[in-house]
Amino acid sequence: MVAGGLAGAAGRGRDAMSAAMAGAAALTRLPGIGPLRHGNYRGNPNLAPRCGARARTTGCPCRAPAMRNGRCRLHGDKCTGPRTADGMARMFAANTTHGRYGAASAAVRAERRNVRIVVARSLVLFAAVRLEKWLPADIAARLRQSTPELSYLKHPSQVAFEAECAAIPYAVRGGGKDGGGWPGQARP
8 A cells, every 4th residue: 555655646746655654654653663762763953843932033834843732842831821710819929029010100100101192292293383384284283282192281180080070079159130049159
């Protein structure tokens, strides 16, 4: 059977020949019994599938050979993380080294984000005002108005304060003909 497969593959090219030889070799190999260390067989390590994990700085894919999970030994760790409820609780209770992403520093992160946005919008507004005479007429007219894209953001504490004030019901007294008005105010 193997000889017939090799003879038939001779006319179809190199890929068919190598596929037929690989199939013949797979029939004779026993798993875990090979001439190399740990029972591995000889082969071209350059033909192994590659990891492909992208680097943050360069964006280039990792060229290390992949394990069964599709990543290399550096990018495809065997650790699955905590699976049980107790393991998750221990992970949440663990002390972090910097606390940069914890709930306690959420207000500081919001403040820094607000400052960055205000600075960026101020720089864009300054550049637009400086170049106003070269802008098209419709954009220059819109710039003279209050543009919401370039206005200052409300501070997060101000947003919370306004939401709290909106929840408090109050009545506005008017000084109309029907009475009303502030206490101690004389009617005309």
